[in-house]
Amino acid sequence: MKTQGGSSDAKRRAGESAANLVVDGMVVGLGTGSTAAHAIDALGEAVDAGLDVRGIATSYQSRRRALEAGIPLTTLDAVDRVDVAIDGADQVADRHLLKGGGAAHAREKVVDGVADRFVVVVDSSKTVETLSRPVPLAVLPDAEPVVERAVEDVGGDPELRTATAKDGPVVTDDGNLVLDCSFGPIEDPAGLASTLSSLPGVVEHGLFVGMVDEIHVGTDGDVTVERFD
Numbered sequence: 691m692k693t694q695g696g697s698s699d700a701k702r703r704a705g706e707s708a709a710n711l712v713v714d715g716m717v718v719g720l721g722t723g724s725t726a727a728h729a730i731d732a733l734g735e736a737v738d739a740g741l742d743v744r745g746i747a748t749s750y751q752s753r754r755r756a757l758e759a760g761i762p763l764t765t766l767d768a769v770d771r772v773d774v775a776i777d778g779a780d781q782v783a784d785r786h787l788l789k790g791g792g793a794a795h796a797r798e799k800v801v802d803g804v805a806d807r808f809v810v811v812v813d814s815s816k817t818v819e820t821l822s823r824p825v826p827l828a829v830l831p832d833a834e835p836v837v838e839r840a841v842e843d844v845g846g847d848p849e850l851r852t853a854t855a856k857d858g859p860v861v862t863d864d865g866n867l868v869l870d871c872s873f874g875p876i877e878d879p880a881g882l883a884s885t886l887s888s889l890p891g892v893v894e895h896g897l898f899v900g901m902v903d904e905i906h907v908g909t910d911g912d913v914t915v916e917r918f919d
């Protein structure tokens with residue numbers, strides 16, 4: 691599944707705005723995707739200028755980006771806490787997100803969920819009244835047919851995500867397959883999240899319900915920040 695695209699300028703504004711929250715000594719969760727990449731680049735520049743931080747990557751892509759940017763990396767087992775996580779989203783409705791357009795949502799949910807402050811960076815094309823994009827499920831490969839049937843039983847329309855640069859399915863960084871499951875407008879994100887979590891074979895779904903502390907929304911000329919505390 692492709693992520694939706696706002697302008698790169700708007701994404702950069704959001705990413706840079708969130709990176710400004712980071713201060714000396716912090717452990718920072720580094721999200722995945724084209725918007726979080728701008729935050730990683732901005733943090734890299736701050737590190738260059740003397741900022742002392744350590745990053746925790748949420749994917750192969752964010753690890754590579756952080757290494758290129760010169761951000762020292764650590765892992766969850768080496769730290770007591772994650773001060774802030776900065777991550778993108780495919781859709782935002784109030785405090786609820788759909789993530790996983792880059793198939794990284796399982797690791798992202800762990801890092802974003804454990805962070806003291808979870809900051810989302812998006813361009814304004816991502817904000818909606820009601821979440822409606824397909825919900826990505828990371829699925830154990832052997833369980834894929836079972837999960838497909840279970841998703842249909844709960845009213846969804848699952849589609850195996852396929853790769854563009856290889857024959858066959860997308861395989862996540864952790865070796866799982868991805869089912870993009872359409873449910874139409876999602877009026878009850880918490881209810882659907884709980885249903886999807888209960889399906890055997892589902893490693894993680896892309897609904898992030900009520901986890902967000904702060905959202906930075908970039909436009910071509912500005913950035914707005916919404917805080918939930």
Ligand SMILES: O=C[C@H](O)[C@H](O)[C@H](O)COP(=O)(O)O
Binds near residue numbers: 780792
């Ligand atoms: O799996 C990928 C992530 O959840 C991304 O954070 C999400 O897809 C947003 O990516 P982008 O900023 O490129 O639209």
